[in-house]
Amino acid sequence: xxxDSFLVIALAGNPNCGKTALFNSLTGSHQKVAxxxxxxxxxxxxxxTTPRGHxxxxxxxxxxxxxxxxxxxxxxxxEALFGTMNGEPQPDLVVAVADATNLERGLALVLELxxxxxxxxxxxxxxxxxxxxxxxxxxxxxxxELGVEVLPTxxxxxxxxxxxxxxxxxxxxxxxxxxxxxxxxxWKVWTADQVQDRFRRVDEILRLATTxxxxxxxxxxRLDRVLLHPVAGLAIxxxxxxxxxxAVFQWAAPLQDGIESGIARLSQFFLTVLPAGxxxxxxxxGVLAGVGGVLVFLPQILILFAFVLLLEDVxxxxxAVFLLDRLMGxxxxxxxxxxxxxxxxxxxxxxxxxxxxxxxxxxxxxxxLVAPLMTCSARIPVYVMLIAAFxxxxxxxxxxxxxxxxxxxxxxxxxxxxxxxxxxxxRTVLRGPNPALILEMPTYKWPHLKNLRQGLVQRTVIFxxxxxxxxxxxxxxxxxxxSYPKVESNQVSEPPIYYxxxxxxxxxxxxxxxxxGFDWRISVxxxxxxxxREVMVSGLATVFSVEASDEAAQSTSxxxxxxxxxxLATAxxxxxxYVFAPQCLSTFAVIRRxxxxxxxxxxxxxxxLVTAYLVSFLGYRLFVSLGWGA
Amino acid sequence: xxxxxxxxxxxxxxxxxxxxxESVLSQRLLEMGxxxxxxxxxxxxxxxxKDPMAVRVRGSVxxxxxxxAKMIEIxxxxxxxx
Numbered sequence: 001x002x003x004d005s006f007l008v009i010a011l012a013g014n015p016n017c018g019k020t021a022l023f024n025s026l027t028g029s030h031q032k033v034a035x036x037x038x039x040x041x042x043x044x045x046x047x048x049t050t051p052r053g054h055x056x057x058x059x060x061x062x063x064x065x066x067x068x069x070x071x072x073x074x075x076x077x078x079e080a081l082f083g084t085m086n087g088e089p090q091p092d093l094v095v096a097v098a099d100a101t102n103l104e105r106g107l108a109l110v111l112e113l114x115x116x117x118x119x120x121x122x123x124x125x126x127x128x129x130x131x132x133x134x135x136x137x138x139x140x141x142x143x144x145e146l147g148v149e150v151l152p153t154x155x156x157x158x159x160x161x162x163x164x165x166x167x168x169x170x171x172x173x174x175x176x177x178x179x180x181x182x183x184x185x186x187w188k189v190w191t192a193d194q195v196q197d198r199f200r201r202v203d204e205i206l207r208l209a210t211t212x213x214x215x216x217x218x219x220x221x222r223l224d225r226v227l228l229h230p231v232a233g234l235a236i237x238x239x240x241x242x243x244x245x246x247a248v249f250q251w252a253a254p255l256q257d258g259i260e261s262g263i264a265r266l267s268q269f270f271l272t273v274l275p276a277g278x279x280x281x282x283x284x285x286g287v288l289a290g291v292g293g294v295l296v297f298l299p300q301i302l303i304l305f306a307f308v309l310l311l312e313d314v315x316x317x318x319x320a321v322f323l324l325d326r327l328m329g330x331x332x333x334x335x336x337x338x339x340x341x342x343x344x345x346x347x348x349x350x351x352x353x354x355x356x357x358x359x360x361x362x363x364x365x366x367x368x369l370v371a372p373l374m375t376c377s378a379r380i381p382v383y384v385m386l387i388a389a390f391x392x393x394x395x396x397x398x399x400x401x402x403x404x405x406x407x408x409x410x411x412x413x414x415x416x417x418x419x420x421x422x423x424x425x426x427r428t429v430l431r432g433p434n435p436a437l438i439l440e441m442p443t444y445k446w447p448h449l450k451n452l453r454q455g456l457v458q459r460t461v462i463f464x465x466x467x468x469x470x471x472x473x474x475x476x477x478x479x480x481x482x483s484y485p486k487v488e489s490n491q492v493s494e495p496p497i498y499y500x501x502x503x504x505x506x507x508x509x510x511x512x513x514x515x516x517g518f519d520w521r522i523s524v525x526x527x528x529x530x531x532x533r534e535v536m537v538s539g540l541a542t543v544f545s546v547e548a549s550d551e552a553a554q555s556t557s558x559x560x561x562x563x564x565x566x567x568l569a570t571a572x573x574x575x576x577x578y579v580f581a582p583q584c585l586s587t588f589a590v591i592r593r594x595x596x597x598x599x600x601x602x603x604x605x606x607x608x609l610v611t612a613y614l615v616s617f618l619g620y621r622l623f624v625s626l627g628w629g630a
Numbered sequence: 631x632x633x634x635x636x637x638x639x640x641x642x643x644x645x646x647x648x649x650x651x652e653s654v655l656s657q658r659l660l661e662m663g664x665x666x667x668x669x670x671x672x673x674x675x676x677x678x679x680k681d682p683m684a685v686r687v688r689g690s691v692x693x694x695x696x697x698x699a700k701m702i703e704i705x706x707x708x709x710x711x712x
Contacts, residue, residue, distance in 0.1 A: 196666060231677070325682050
């Protein structure tokens, strides 16, 4: 490695300036996403090898309005630029990125960044869109007035960054003493007058450098007249959400089936080639089942991520926040809580991870607390099995059956209670002023496929790394608890799980759960269900010694067995339990990581547990009094 | 005639003449471009209680709640607030 491989180039700019697209096109697939130490702000860095063979490190700083930081994201950008962050090198060169179609705020930030004294160049991004809207700039004048080199870029076009890369090459080839200072500067909060002066100066610069001004964003205005319309806009938002739901569940189904049968074939293979014993059990029932448990949700999560990325990329997400802010605000949530809560319908884990975009810490914790109440897809196998076994399939009104209405009711219950608890927490443990909503509504853009693909790969890798490892290790732990100690099955009367650690724990808890109508079998099956909610189904199958060749057959034969041994009241009580109960340890491991606090992790676990217990208890009493207890 | 930005309805226009105080919020609004002399126009209102509002300011559109818009003092020219 030569010395120049250590040069650090930081990309800094407003949100929505196309900074990430520029970063993606500069670094290609040579990217690394990690957390800044101690906080949950993502640090994206990558390697760029220039045509002249120099290697530099590129860091994509979180979007910022100003150096006067107001959010964890902005704080990171500021600290990184000042070189005051531990273990984070101060950049040698700052590439200020400004959206050429929205120059005023971008240039105001450039003037601010100049106060850093670090060498700086300006990438005038989305130049193609600006030119399409008639903008003619005299770049020489602009560069002269700003006092920085100006390089037009089109991040989304092949070769659209040639000028910027050439400038980087030029900078790297300068003798080190001519690259400019990295001497630390002291940060002073701007006064209101300074901010105003900056904008006046930008006005002056733009007056001098603009040959032909930008025409209005006609298409965005036309689209917004429909998409932000109080009635039509809400209807379109609702249909968009429905479509995403539909896609998450329907498109993913064949993929999930494929993954399941692949795992089954693989375990069949190991079954034949490996000798029976503890190692084979570990591999098949522990590792393979655990990996399968992670992979089987991946299609849904991928589809969900793809839609979220697409909506963000085209600029619609800000509109969704605009439409829903007041509604969410009425229960104490933030407009930005929308995406995390929507994600939680697939799985609470990516939902909790998505709360990073919420700037205010209280709002973020509030969203994390209620996210597990959204009905995630792991509850569906449990719901479906119990509903099919206990609820009559007759139709009541038009196309609606009792079974469908019960399922819908369970979903609705989760949402209603999420809003209830959000309101409650906002008035008690998370009381505080509502933070401001100041959100730029970007102009609509065509999605850029390469960019989407890169974003999708990035988020998937993050999910697998951060959540996959957790889910896998917890599955292994719970598999161990439900399989050991081993007993000889011909010497005992109950199924082996009865004697395992999980069985012992379940039987120990059984008296506490008896008032909910749960017998020891349910208590025992709930324990492996902590690995993932749907594992409860196979847990019950083990307890009831149901042998079946595949999952559907297992669900049906288990269902008929349950129907003959449980009362309707017990089944309904278990359904209620599943709406609330903190039956997924991975979710809480992720909550611990994202909040960095055991206190909030314990609080979320505790309030869900208490609610589950109370609702199931009251429900069970009610159902028994209705005569459903026998 | 002077008023606050939160009193403007859809289609209303004005010019920023000041901020109510010098809080953190005021500073961020300045950084978003609501500086004195800037023209503003309300383009859209939220579906519930006409809140938040989407305001055109300096060539971009910014969504803010009426509660925050209270900060911004504006001047209405002629009868532009139809």
